Amino acid sequence: MFTIYQRELKSYFTQPTAYAVICIFLFMSLFLTFTLGSFIQIGDANLEWSFFFWHPWIFMLLAPALGMRLWSDEQRSGTIELLGTFPTTIWSAIVGKYLAAATVWLVALLLTCPMVMAVNTLGDPDNLTIFSGYIGSYLVCCSFLAITCLISAFTRDQVSCLIISCSICVLLVIIGFRNIETEIARNFSSATTDAIVSTSVLNHLQPLLRGSIRIQDLTYFGSIIAACLVCTSAILNAKRA
């Protein structure tokens, strides 16, 4: 697993793709913070609304862009068959490849450190709450990456994988919005509405952005990631058989 992880990570950083994705992420997140996030105008050293608020929106587009080649590429080029001959299990390959992609996103998030330095220069922020925000943001990203990983196991076509993954991620984000919730509430019973709304990423991200790491939120993100990886394994095993 570690060998696959290393090989994948190396391939990300020896090709311009990872740099492009990181660069776009950095620019978009910081640009949105200073424009729509009104960081300067509001003058608040908390990063919850001005900075972290935009992350799910960026991740729902960029995480599938980075993850779409995870298995689609292997299936298209036929290297998945070759992988079957290696003395390793499919599960190790899935985890190794997934962790490598997740590491790229970790680097991307760490590179937003100038934002933390800026708030510490301008004011007196609660740095542990910011750290908790980073954990939340990273968990959202990893969840979207896991969903992309699962979709890429279904299809050989990277574009299809990108479109489907993006759609699912968009759905998970927007059902947390009040207008969408109202619409759901008009068509479904209260219990069903609550169940649908509880799948929203935003509802589970918000406590983390406010410095509270709850077991139910960790379960939510952890279960999405684990389930997607297990399902990816089931699909790839079925395909190999």
Added chain:
Amino acid sequence: MSTKVTHPNRRAILGIIAVILIVIFANWLMSSTSLGNRNLDLTEDKRHTLTEGTKAILSELDTPVIIRYYATRKSEMMPRQLKNYMRKVDDLLNRYRNLSKGQIIIEHLDPQPDTDAEDSANLDGISGQRINDENLYFGLSISSLNQKSAIPYLDPNDETMLEYHLSSAIANVTSFKKTRVGLMTTLPMAGSPAQMPGQQPQQPWIMYQLLEQRYELQNLGMTPADLNPEDTPVILLVHPAGITPETEYTLDQYLLKGGIIIACIDPYAITAPQGNPMMGAMGGGGVPKSSHLPTLLQAWGIGMDSTHVIADGKYASDFGENRRMYAHLNLSQEAITDKDEITTRNFESLYLPLAGGLTLNENKGLNVETLVKSSNEVILVTAQSAGNPDPGLFTRSQPTGKSYGLLMRLQGSFPSAFPDGKPGNEQSADTKAEAEGDKTLAENASSGLKKAEKPGTVYLISDADFLFDVACFQSSPQGHIAVNNNAALIENILDQCTGSKHLIGARSRAATMRPFTVVKEMETQFAKELREDVEKAQQEMQDIVTQLQQLQSQKSQGKQLVLSPEQELKIIELQEKEIQLRRELRDKQKSLRSRKDALYAKITRLTVAVTPAFVALLGLAVWLIRRKTTRAL
């Protein structure tokens, strides 16, 4: 024996369905049980954790408390914001119940129209909110035996105060009688009978009447023999002018037993009754204007100059017609040191006329907090000179440059201010005891407490007049309207002190905004510079006006309506000065704006551009190297 071989695709589908079911079950389990709500609170002020005060109140509960939780759940019209907040309230109530060891019973009620639950909500004082043409309920009724309290509407915008309100309500319903507040004052707060036949009796102060409605107010006089926190949990001490060492000793002993004292001491109490020289011989002496607690304050490490009051350049009151009174402090939100402090929360203004300045001279192991303070543009002036407007005060004298406490809270195990026992007794009793060899007498002489039995609390306010009618209220046909937060201040302090002791010092759980301090400092400095410039220019303009008046007075009777050339020159000079002042102010404002813009531009540039550019360059380099290597191959 045959083995059933499942098709790989079917196996995968079954596996995926099983995983999805497990995920749904795990998430349902976590969101519906208290385990899922357990959290790691990373916030600096532990915003998501119950306070120690709440935990202490719940652990001390010895009678059942019933919380009727009215929430309209089966309505599609309930806004999502309220539904989300409902989950938080559910979670908080569960935590309360878990900590109360079965003493808290929660009854969930969903008041639908024309149901018993709706009637019960109305009886409990829970008001329905008209939202989207429907009457929706979302409130709490807290009761224990025959005591009842209600939070009529749980406002999501007041989320930060929810825990405090709930804990306070629980503490109130479990205490069974009106709390007794002991009043010690030399001011005529309770009114006075007519001095002469035909005269009107003096009405009690409005503040006194309000306190009398809410508490069992007991006038203790200025020389109570003994005070016990069990009988009188709180003492309101207002302007203790001429306090005797014996009374200070009584207060000291009371504090060492865990009492709470709210002391309003004043270097110059305007409301202190004047002595009647005509009745001097008949006991018509007034009350000294200055009050102090000389021994107690020294023992607590607190200082206050009882002969001088604070003149504050920033919080001066404007009485119109250029009558700027520096010693009449009109304090804005900026004077509140902690925005989350419950006693001063959401305060807009406080008015303290001729207040003294409190300082912490020495830390005596107490937890001392300054809740309201002056600015650092302060000059200490004598009360006699402070009573009149003095526009030139800040040009003649240099401010001290330090801010003074106006409201302080002291908590902890107080040291005794009378380590040698009751004043006046020690020597005589010791001598007697020595002479008579009576051990019991010697012990009695020093029988008072030397150190605190329980932690006590003192609120120190450096003014007493702020409680007087005109300082807090305005009369109107509808009754007395509070003109500032003076009344709210004393009510909040008393609420905290008479509620559970565990709530003293509680803070709202505000998701406080953390403003850019660097910019704030820049703006404060600018405002200070600006004020100095304006004052200087105004002084210069005033000088020109004076010169103009002098020129006018020198003219002969017939020529008074015609301007002399010197006067014309002075008028032009005055106009030029005014234009110059405006220009300077404009330039200064521009300069501050450009300084702020430069700082923001630098931060924006460094944050938005540097890292993406660095990553882009790195990516470009990798691409070029890769291209070169591929070509070489």
